[in-house]
Structures are given as C-alpha cells and as structure tokens.
Amino acid sequence: MSDYIGILLDGSKFKRIPQRKYGHERLNFYNKAAKTYGMIPFYLTINKVNFTEGTAQGFIYQNEKYYYKKRPIPKIIHNRSLSTAESIRYKVKQLSKVSYLYNEQTRYSKNYVHQLLAKSNLIRSNLPYTLPLNKTNLSFMIQHFPSLYIKPSNGSLGLGIIRIDKWKNRWIIRFSDSMKIISHDQLLSILTKLTKDRYYIIQQTVPLAKINGGAFDIRVTVQRNRIGEWQVTGMVAKAARRGKHVSNVARGGKVYRLEPTLKKLNLNVTNTKQSIQRLAIYIAQHLNQYLPHLADIGLDIGIDKNGKPYFIEFNGRDLRYSFQLGKLHKEWYNTFKTPIAYGKYLLQK
Numbered sequence: 001m002s003d004y005i006g007i008l009l010d011g012s013k014f015k016r017i018p019q020r021k022y023g024h025e026r027l028n029f030y031n032k033a034a035k036t037y038g039m040i041p042f043y044l045t046i047n048k049v050n051f052t053e054g055t056a057q058g059f060i061y062q063n064e065k066y067y068y069k070k071r072p073i074p075k076i077i078h079n080r081s082l083s084t085a086e087s088i089r090y091k092v093k094q095l096s097k098v099s100y101l102y103n104e105q106t107r108y109s110k111n112y113v114h115q116l117l118a119k120s121n122l123i124r125s126n127l128p129y130t131l132p133l134n135k136t137n138l139s140f141m142i143q144h145f146p147s148l149y150i151k152p153s154n155g156s157l158g159l160g161i162i163r164i165d166k167w168k169n170r171w172i173i174r175f176s177d178s179m180k181i182i183s184h185d186q187l188l189s190i191l192t193k194l195t196k197d198r199y200y201i202i203q204q205t206v207p208l209a210k211i212n213g214g215a216f217d218i219r220v221t222v223q224r225n226r227i228g229e230w231q232v233t234g235m236v237a238k239a240a241r242r243g244k245h246v247s248n249v250a251r252g253g254k255v256y257r258l259e260p261t262l263k264k265l266n267l268n269v270t271n272t273k274q275s276i277q278r279l280a281i282y283i284a285q286h287l288n289q290y291l292p293h294l295a296d297i298g299l300d301i302g303i304d305k306n307g308k309p310y311f312i313e314f315n316g317r318d319l320r321y322s323f324q325l326g327k328l329h330k331e332w333y334n335t336f337k338t339p340i341a342y343g344k345y346l347l348q349k
C-alpha cells in the first residue's frame with residue numbers, strides 16, 4: 001500500500017499545478033522520487049487546509065496525472081513554502097501540530113542564525129565577524145576591518161547588499177548597481193537612514209578566492225536522507241561578475257563546477273571538498289538542535305585562496321537551480337529526491 005507524502009507549496013505555485021508551470025520547483029522530480037519509494041505525492045497549500053475537518057484540498061499525482069481531491073492531512077509534509085505573512089505563518093505553525101512538517105520554518109533572520117552558529121566551538125573559527133548594525137557596532141567594525149558587508153537581516157537574492165571598503169581617508173561604497181566614494185560622515189548618514197526602516201547586519205568581508213576575476217562562494221545543499229542522517233547532496237560554485245560584490249545567480253552571478261574551479265586555484269581537490277563538507281555537516285547538525293524539524297538547507301560557503309571554508313549564509317528553502325544552471329543534472333535531481341527519501345524514513349519510523 002502506498003502512503004501519501006505531503007508537499008506544502010506557496011499559493012502562487014500551487015495554483016499553477018494544472019498548467020504544469022511551477023518555476024524552479026520541479027514537481028516531476030518529486031513525482032519520480034515518490035514513485036521510487038512507493039509513495040503518492042499530495043501537493044498542498046496552507047489556505048486549503050481545513051483544520052476543523054483534519055483534511056486538505058490538494059493535488060494528488062497518480063498515473064501521470066494530477067487530481068484535485070480532498071484527503072486527510074498527510075502524516076508527513078515536506079515544507080517548501082516561504083512563509084512571510086503573519087497569518088500564513090500562524091497557519092503553518094498549526095499544521096506542524098497535526099502533522100510532521102519538516103523544514104517546519106523556512107526563513108530565519110541572518111542575525112539569529114549567526115548567533116546560533118557562534119555558540120559552536122567547531123564552527124566559530126569559520127564564521128566572519130558579524131554584528132547587528134547600529135551606531136556602536138558600526139564604529140567598532142570600522143575600527144577593526146578595512147572591508148565590510150552590510151546586509152538586510154531578512155534579505156534574499158542578493159538584494160540590498162552593500163559593501164564598503166576603506167580607501168585613504170574615505171570609503172568606497174558599493175550598491176547593487178552603482179558605487180561612490182564618500183566621506184566618513186556621509187557613510188554614517190547613509191547607514192543611519194538605512195536602519196530606520198529595516199534590520200541589517202554588518203559583517204567582515206571574507207577574502208574569497210576568485211575564478212575568472214570574480215569572487216565566488218559555494219552553494220552546499222545539506223539534507224537528511226533515507227536513513228535520517230545529514231548528507232551533502234551537492235556543491236556548486238557561483239561567482240560574482242567582474243566588479244560585482246554578490247555572486248547570486250539572480251544578480252548575474254555565474255555558476256561553475258567545483259572540482260575544476262579548485263584545480264584552477266591549485267588547491268587539493270579532495271582535501272578542500274572534505275573541509276567544506278565537514279563544515280556544512282557541522283552547521284546542519286548544530287542548527288538542528290535549535291531549529292525545529294530541520295531537514296533540507298542550502299548553505300553559502302566561501303573559501304579563501306588557501307581553501308579555508310567560511311560560512312556566509314543559510315537558506316531554509318534552497319531553490320536548488322544553481323545545479324541546473326551548472327548542468328549538474330544528477331545532483332539537481334538528488335536535491336529533490338533526498339527530502340522524499342527522508343519522508344519515507346519518517347513514515348517507516
């Protein structure tokens with residue numbers, strides 16, 4: 001007998017299932033993986049869950065077709081929604097009380113994640129120095145570091161990320177599409193304005209290694225697998241365009257395979273990959289102690305020219321398409337398959 005595996009999507013993606021247009025979320029990969037493990041995918045969206053009845057209206061995939069049906073809320077659900085609105089987040093929380101929702105929460109502030117990681121002795125030396133942005137912390141950071149990143153604590157896709165570099169007695173400030181040379185007072189006034197309506201963090205610049213003139217970091221997908229253990233499912237390098245300070249693919253970043261990239265830098269491929277993987281697994285295991293039902297994360301890990309890894313960022317809903325762009329088809333598929341395999345493990349438990 002097959003069991004249902006729930007997959008929770010945002011309303012906008014859910015609506016497009018009948019047209020089979022679901023953007024980066026490759027439902028056909030979930031369908032294929034579910035079949036492998038003898039499960040039936042049941043696609044849900046939070047506004048179609050009826051808590052009073054204990055049912056949900058959603059799409060079941062069977063015999064190569066989607067059927068819109070009402071069914072009991074599945075026992076296990078892979079959360080792929082990105083809850084931002086308060087009312088939606090509240091309902092997702094409700095759902096986690098009646099079902100095993102894994103990756104229960106998909107968004108955490110950068111500052112919170114950083115504070116959690118800083119508690120670990122195994123991870124601390126791989127973290128760039130980071131503080132919440134305010135006047136006191138700014139003057140401290142400016143005294144200690146010649147180059148800094150200023151990022152919205154709840155930001156995404158490289159938007160609104162600023163870099164500042166000391167230059168003689170002035171500062172070079174880089175925004176996504178422009179740069180300026182400004183005085184210390186101008187810098188203070190720009191940053192004061194920024195923090196009026198948003199939380200930011202201020203972070204030491206990691207001396208990232210470069211490929212073809214662009215600083216790069218590595219997307220590392222870390223997931224729980226068929227036996228419930230954390231594994232690194234895939235790694236791919238993404239480099240900033242020459243002169244740019246963010247590597248996000250959404251901001252023109254270019255994707256490269258990791259191994260040839262490491263070779264070009266004359267780094268020992270096996271050792272460097274291992275140290276990145278080790279850090280990634282430590283991070284997943286450590287965060288797992290604090291973040292509920294963590295199962296599937298995308299990390300941005302940078303390396304310096306000696307191959308030392310640095311944690312840059314945590315994503316609770318990795319879009320996984322860097323693997324597609326890097327033509328790493330096996331890894332790309334596996335990033336969808338592994339969470340389904342973990343679902344099978346949960347069902348059997």
Ligand SMILES: Nc1ncnc2c1ncn2[C@@H]1O[C@H](COP(=O)(O)OP(=O)(O)OP(=O)(O)O)[C@@H](O)[C@H]1O
Nearest residue numbers: 149155156157158159203204205206246247300313
């Ligand atoms: N401290 C840093 N040192 C060097 N480069 C950095 C640093 N912080 C960020 N970057 C560059 O900027 C890019 C974007 O930063 P980050 O990943 O923190 O935010 P984001 O991508 O906007 O958030 P999200 O991944 O949630 O969409 C990184 O991939 C990296 O290229």
Ligand SMILES: [Mg+2]
Nearest residue numbers: 157158300313
């Ligand atoms: Mg990022």
